[in-house]
Amino acid sequence: MSVMPAPARGLLGDTAARDYSEKLRRFNAFAAPELREAIASLGLEPGMRVLDAGCGTGEALAWLGDEVGAMGTVVGMDLALAHVVAASHAGDALQADLSAPPFMGEAFDAIWSVNVVNHLRSPLDGIRTLAGLLRPGGRMALGQSSFLPDMCFAWDARLERVVNEAVRAYYRDKYAVDERGLSAVRANVGLLREAGFQHVTAHTFAIDRISPVDADAERYIAETLFRDSWGARLAPYLGADDYEALMDLCDPASPRFALARPDFHFLQTFTLVTGRTPV
Ligand SMILES: C[S@@+](CC[C@H](N)C(=O)[O-])C[C@H]1O[C@@H](n2cnc3c(N)ncnc32)[C@H](O)[C@@H]1O
Known part of the structure; x- marks a missing residue:
């Protein structure tokens, strides 16, 4: 396997050296x-x-x-x-x-x-x-x-809407990808x-996926989505109350942790x- 020269970055930041x-x-x-x-x-x-x-x-x-x-x-x-x-x-x-x-x-x-x-x-x-x-x-x-802004969670519909808008704003700022590009x-x-x-x-x-979710679903939803894709990234794009409500739903240590709710449906x-x- 030969090492390639690093090409220009792809639209979403891919390079030969990137690792996710x-x-x-x-x-x-x-x-x-x-x-x-x-x-x-x-x-x-x-x-x-x-x-x-x-x-x-x-x-x-x-x-x-x-x-x-x-x-x-x-x-x-x-x-x-x-x-x-x-x-x-x-x-x-x-x-x-x-x-x-x-x-x-x-x-x-x-x-x-x-x-x-x-x-x-x-x-x-x-x-x-x-x-x-x-x-x-x-x-x-x-x-x-489907992308993060298109995923559905069975919780507060208003919170879901403002989170989706925050995700779009984050993609726009980080990758210069607008709604059309998503x-x-x-x-x-x-x-x-x-x-x-x-x-x-x-x-x-x-x-x-509904609660109780299996270990693979828990890892993907709690780590990839809640922690790595939302988390602190969205703080600049949400009002303080909405950010706090979202973090509460995404925190495995919180009594309101979304995956533990009987109505959780992703x-x-x-x-x-x-x-x-x-x-
Ligand atoms: C979102 S990942 C999907 C990976 C895999 N198909 C999957 O479903 O898990 C996108 C993949 O495309 C690769 N990729 C991006 N641009 C590429 C290019 N120009 N040539 C080959 N692979 C590329 C990235 O390195 C990354 O592994």
């Missing part, structure tokens, strides 16, 4: 049942060659491998060295920028790419480049989980069509958009 492995592991453990259901819905066949473009820590490599069997091939590709190192423990993975992939044209029967194209400065260019790696009639599967869940149909894909389909999987979505290259 722990966050990726938590999401994949949390959403594993729905992600596996999405993979099963693709109808992959034994012997197929599949690329996981932007494979992150590689959890999907084994899931895809289960579909294509021992005669098939699954390869992961990711920009971030730390992610590739983690993915290498799960399967074959290499470090590469998907805008300059180290594969021959028509090398794959299918490409799986989850939560990746929204990180690119030009998702359309990225999709077109990946399309060139598919055989005629090959399948592109773009997955996108609409990737709905953008992938148009992008695949614009890139020349045919037979485009879309299906959204609901990820519902809903996130995972949208899978697929298309085929022309034959």
Whole structure:
């Protein structure tokens, strides 16, 4: 595995040196049942060659491998060295920028790419480049989980609204990404069509979790969302009372901790958009 020169930062700050492995592991453990259901819905066949473009820590490599069997091939590709190192423990993975992939044209029967194209400065260019790696009639599967501002929690609706607005303001300030840039869940149909894909389909999987949540859901919701994505980051964007109310709901030591409430219901979505290259 060779170390790449650091490319320009992606839209959401990705570089070859960036490492958010722990966050990726938590999401994949949390959403594993729905992600596996999405993979099963693709109808992959034994012997197929599949690329996981932007494979992150590689959890999907084994899931895809289960579909294509021992005669098939699954390869992961990711920009971030730390992610590739983690993915290498799960399967074959290499470090590469998907805008300059180290594969021959028509090398794959299918490409799986989850939560990746929204990180690119030009998702359309990225999709077109990946399309060139598919055989005629090959399948592109773009997955996108809903973003923080679109997630639902069964608590105070007003607090939910002001928190969502605070998250949008945070993204705007940190990444210069506005509301339009956060609409990737709905953008992938148009992008695949614009890139020349045919037979485009879309299906959204609901990820519902209610109390008592299991350990994977607790880790993802309490650590990735409550602590790392909200937490002190949102303090500048909320009134003092709202911030205090939110922190109280997010604090595992608080009697009002959201995950311990009998009415706790968290809903996130995972949208899978697929298309085929022309034959
Ligand atoms: C949100 S993560 C998703 C990872 C994985 N697909 C998953 O679902 O857990 C986005 C991934 O895309 C990778 N990435 C971003 N820009 C990339 C590029 N230009 N080429 C290849 N990978 C890229 C990041 O390093 C990161 O691992």
